[in-house]
Amino acid sequence: MTEQRVVSPEELFPEVPASIFLFRSCTGSMEYPGTENAIKEVMNKLGVNIVMDPDQTCCSGYLLTCSAHKPEVSLAVTARNLAIVEKQNLDTYVFCNGCYGYNRELSHIMKHNPAYMQMANDVIAKQGYKYEGKTEIHHVQELWYRLKDEIASKVVNPLQGLKVGVHYGCHYLAQQYHILDDGGYPTFHEEIIEAIGGTPVFYKERQLCCGYSVGRGITHKEVMVQPHLYKKFKSAKEAGVELITTCCPGCNVGLDREQPNLTKRYEEEFNIPVIDISQLIGIALGVPLKKLGFEANTVPLNGIINRLGLERGESSL
């Protein structure tokens, strides 16, 4: 209870790292591969070197929380993945709130329960790994916030007041310690949006879960998830949100893929495109649109592209 809950970006990163380990997200590399690519492109513009490792696997957290299996395998998987990062003397940067939450939570459990640390290490020792708990686990967005001023200074396509409703995603805010902002009323995404020329919109249900909801989109879609999402989109629409940003490809699935079904069920159009905040930063910094992978989106971005006058030149979709 004595640990600091909210930390400033300067406390979190006294020095901006020269190299980071980017933790591959299953959803972010398959469902919306543009999110992973946007991060690579923007980090490149900011001079941060990205290291990835083909030996890294899925974090296995989603299936754990869907009750598919017991925690032992996820503890071992987490220990193995983080041992791979530790070997390279790097900190872990995650861009999916799921991977972030599970890696943080499971490594916390191991670091605070020697029996679990032992159990996981006994298993991964058979594969030649050892997890020591040294690598820090960050969300990529924390680095965006730390580099906000530098990002602002590199903007070539200002967002011209585009009304952006942000979605933080639960599993970042649910972390109790060492996060960037107050989980109850965060504003750091809005500050980033402002820095790149957008107008953040504080819509009423902005902190409502994405409806991906760890499997409930499969087991309880009609009874729970759709009414829940309808509430969220109604409030975003009423507030005039033109674009929603997430910081988690899983949230993107929940918010983007389900919109046509909501329109069908509730007979109401929303048509609010949903992209990762890294992709929006990519747009502002002049990353070619085809490098941002918007063709994977269900709700098309054409309106936004036209609104920002990006339709010409190499910026074709």
Added chain:
Amino acid sequence: MPREKYKDKADGLYKQVDTYNLVENLETCLACGKCVGNCPVASLSPSYNPRQIISDVLNGDAERWLNSEEIWRCFWCAGCATVCPNDIQFPLLMMQLRYRAVEHNYGLKYIMPFKRFALRAREDGLTFAPSEKGREKIKRYRSNLGATPWPEISDRAKAEYKELFDLTGATEYLNNTSDEAEKPVILKYTEGRIISD
């Protein structure tokens, strides 16, 4: 009059639920209800009530939640934990409530889809890798970005991921998961205000 303590009548249920010792501070629950107020599921389906569930676990009342439909509605958003003044990790309790339900053959229909996903992930080293047809779309999108057609995951990663499922008993657990003995779950906390569709 001394305050009645949960453990006076709990009959050890709390420890039978929290077999992984992940929610050791459950008894510090103040019953303040912030978790309920911040719960998106409770707002749509008020018979789902985290505070009530905590009370039932501490009181040794397994009858209420074990075969309830409500425990399967949790979104795992952890909104309850975000606002809990005593840092109670309710989602980690929920995880174990569901294990206990499954042991009694309740809620199996809600885990069967994920058995399929997990057995596939065990092969791929990735969760949600789709069937061949879906893979073509991923490969096209990734190629258009200038990325490798498939996420760069090594054969070693896939083999070791699979092996971790075997070594930790997860493969056996998954293979034994079946809905043959399925018993029905019902809405148990009916005092809640249910909003009709």
